[in-house]
Amino acid sequence: MKTTYNTRKIQGLEIFYREAGDKNKPTLVLLHGYPTSSHMYRNLISDLSDRYHLIAPDYPGYGRSEQPPIAEFEYTFDNYAKIVTTLLSELQIQKYSLYLMDYGAPVGFRIASANPEKVDSLIIQNGCAYEEGLEAFWDPIKAYWKDINDKEAEATLGTFHDANGLKWQYTHSVPDVSAISPDNWEIDLRHLERPENAAIQLAMFYDYQNNLTLYPKWQQYFRDHQPETLIVYGKNDYIFPGSGAEAFKKDLKNLEFHLFETGHFALESHGTEIAEIIGDFLKRKVVK
Template sequence: MKTSYHTRKINGVEIFYREAGDKNKPTLVLLHGYPTSSHMFRNLINDLSDDFHLIAPDYPGYGRSEQPPIAEFDYTFENMSNIVKTLLDELDIKKFSLYLMDYGAPIGFRIASRNPDQIDTLIIQNGCAYEEGLETFWDPIKVYWGDINNKEAENTLRGFHSPDGLKWQYTHAVPDASVISPDNWEIDLRHLERPENGAIQLAMFYDYQTNVVLYPEWQEYFRKYQPDTIVVYGKDDYIFPGVGAEAFKKDLKNLEFHLFSTGHFALESFGSEMGALIKDFLLRKTGK
């Protein structure tokens, strides 16, 4: 079924989202990572829209959503999760599965752990809820957490969303980089080049430490509620390596586990394979 494109004012901010599929079918909410947008789900939405209802929002300051001035808006994971949950409430979506990727993981785990009865299933792709998953890539970020005025750390962080840094995120550890469309990082650059966006990305890097504090709470949610979960993960990701995927096995018993020999944006190189696994999983677990 065709994708439609919408905006809706949520907590005073114009939020862009993609929607596809029959609203009477099980809903899957797709939560994108840094530094991209709902564009990363364009192919997966097409693959799943005959069987499911899909919603993929852009966070404030990302993609096609509004970018409020940094002085007037809290660019934090807590606030992003509140925006997404309010959007779902206003769209009258009461039960849903969550696709959690990169930044989408801490945003979605906040929603899931606070609203466990609304969650059908979890789909985890290169996102973290265990400190084992925070390896070398995170060293300069941890320095920045300890000293927000550290210019060396700040310059390293800015480099991640420079044009070369973006291309690296999409192509690093990918078996055949020729299958990765350059449109990906060119589209990301559209919002990253907006005035103040660099400062917004730094604010989000700094705030990521609030997620680590919540890891024990999310792990307790896994143990207590045992949500049906599928891991579909690029195991060679330098940002969230495969060891972070393995960590979910500690607490999640209803877990299906799939690693792919690729990097961070695994959908770009193994989208059809991942889509088939996700479709099969959701058809079995959502019961419709």
């Protein structure tokens, strides 16, 4: 089914979102990672829209959503979760599954733990809720947490989302790099090169430490509610490695687990396989 491209005013901001599928079918909310946008879900939306209703928003400062000045908007995971929650409410979506990737994980775990009765299932792809999933990639970020004036750490963080850093994120540990479209990082650069966006990325890096303080709460949510959960992870990801995927086994009993021989953006190299697994999982676990 066709994808539509929409905006809605949420908390005074123009929030862009992609939507496809029959609204009477189960809804899957696709929450994107850093440093990309809902564009990362374009193929998955196409693959699943004949069976499911899909919503994929862009966070403020990413993709095609509005980028308010830092002086007027606090760029935090808390605020992103509030905006997504409000969007779902205004679209009258009361039950949904959540696809959580990278930054989408802390956004989505906030939503799920606050509204467990609304969550049909979780699909987790290279997103973290355990400290053992934060390995060497996170060392300069942790240095920045310790000292926000650490210029060496700040300079390193800036390389993560320059043109070369973006290409690395999409291609590192990918078996066949020729299968990864350069359009990915070129499209990401569109919002990353906007004035003040570099400062927004630093603000989000700095705020990420507040996710770690919520890990025990999210893990308790897993234990208490045991949501039906699907792991579809690029196990060779340097940013969120396979060790972070394994950690979910500690608390989740209703867990289906798939690792792929690829890196961070697993949908780019293994999208067809992942879409088939998701379709089968939702067919069995979500009834509407």
